[in-house]
Amino acid sequence: xxxxxxxxxxxxxxxxxxxxxxxxxxxxxxxxxxxxxxxxxxxxxxxxxxxxxxxxxxxxxxxxxxxxxxxxxxxxxxxxxxxxxxxxxxxxxxxxxxxxxxxxxxxxxxxxxxxxxxxxxxxxxxxxxxxxxxxxxxxxxxxxxxxxxxxxxxxxxxxxxxxxxxxxx
Amino acid sequence: xxxxxxxxxxxxxxxxxxxxxxxxxxxxxxxxxxxxxxxxxxxxxxxxxxxxxxxxxxxxxxxxxxxxxxxxxxxxxxxxxxxxxxxxxxxxxxxxxxxxxxxxxxxxxxxxxxxxxxxxxxxxxxxxxxxxxxxxxxxxxxxxxxxxxxxxxxxxxxxxxxxx
Numbered sequence: 001x002x003x004x005x006x007x008x009x010x011x012x013x014x015x016x017x018x019x020x021x022x023x024x025x026x027x028x029x030x031x032x033x034x035x036x037x038x039x040x041x042x043x044x045x046x047x048x049x050x051x052x053x054x055x056x057x058x059x060x061x062x063x064x065x066x067x068x069x070x071x072x073x074x075x076x077x078x079x080x081x082x083x084x085x086x087x088x089x090x091x092x093x094x095x096x097x098x099x100x101x102x103x104x105x106x107x108x109x110x111x112x113x114x115x116x117x118x119x120x121x122x123x124x125x126x127x128x129x130x131x132x133x134x135x136x137x138x139x140x141x142x143x144x145x146x147x148x149x150x151x152x153x154x155x156x157x158x159x160x161x162x163x164x165x166x167x168x169x
Numbered sequence: 170x171x172x173x174x175x176x177x178x179x180x181x182x183x184x185x186x187x188x189x190x191x192x193x194x195x196x197x198x199x200x201x202x203x204x205x206x207x208x209x210x211x212x213x214x215x216x217x218x219x220x221x222x223x224x225x226x227x228x229x230x231x232x233x234x235x236x237x238x239x240x241x242x243x244x245x246x247x248x249x250x251x252x253x254x255x256x257x258x259x260x261x262x263x264x265x266x267x268x269x270x271x272x273x274x275x276x277x278x279x280x281x282x283x284x285x286x287x288x289x290x291x292x293x294x295x296x297x298x299x300x301x302x303x304x305x306x307x308x309x310x311x312x313x314x315x316x317x318x319x320x321x322x323x324x325x326x327x328x329x330x331x332x333x
Binding site for chain 1: 246247249259260263264267286287288289290292293
């Protein structure tokens with residue numbers, strides 16, 4: 001093969017490799033700029049203790065999964081059994097009902113089980129905007145110092161959990 | 170009255186709700202027929218289209234111009250091919266309200282951009298900023314043009330053959 005034919009061939013292979021890698025990515029996923037940042041300040045009423053409010057200070061002290069969910073969200077039902085199992089294993093899961101009615105959220109938890117230590121109510125969606133939420137479900141891994149370590153977009157899967165379980169130590 | 174006009178009137182006609190429903194033809198698309206069986210529904214349905222105008226009711230002219238410019242610059246993260254001006258997604262509505270509020274409070278463009286990119290990243294802007302990470306994105310068209318020109322001149326030179 002003459003040398004001058006090999007350069008286009010090489011470029012083509014390189015391009016194919018790049019595009020092939022691109023096929024494994026999800027173009028709809030928006031990476032979060034909050035990774036490594038402290039959790040944004042918030043104050044929300046809770047479902048179970050109606051008199052108290054839940055703030056970012058309450059996240060401190062123990063690593064937790066912060067799970068944005070809603071009773072109207074179908075994919076949240078998919079991840080619910082996994083969340084129940086994790087709660088049974090002692091994982092601290094904070095639920096934030098995003099743009100949901102308190103009665104509907106309470107009814108869903110009563111029917112399917114409640115994996116959350118605390119259920120906070122983000123009725124207007126303002127807290128969701130502060131956390132960069134653009135759909136439900138989304139799960140954030142927050143360490144004991146209140147720093148966001150990871151964001152998982154979509155329903156939590158056992159494979160995803162295997163990747164992030166180490167972060168909760 | 171022509172047929173389409175009588176259908177439109179029937180849409181708003183309060184006197185015979187059932188009659189309106191029966192009169193609804195394929196000339197008006199099925200969705201309004203299914204959703205609104207009464208004359209009242211017709212008015213509500215129309216008013217719903219006017220709601221976006223209400224969002225601008227509290228801004229003066231200059232602020233409105235800023236608002237319009239901003240909502241056409243921001244990407245709806247749910248319907249990612251649309252701006253938040255075009256999208257009907259709840260998140261787009263919330264972000265429009267946020268932008269309107271911030272403009273009303275007198276925040277600068279810098280502050281609004283900062284507010285959104287700190288939460289959603291650069292992807293929320295339709296115009297990607299010129300940074301180290303987007304350098305290749307901005308330069309690639311020019312680089313490719315240069316490469317193509319180099320290849321083209323080399324190709325045509327070889328076609329022409331050696332100089333006579």
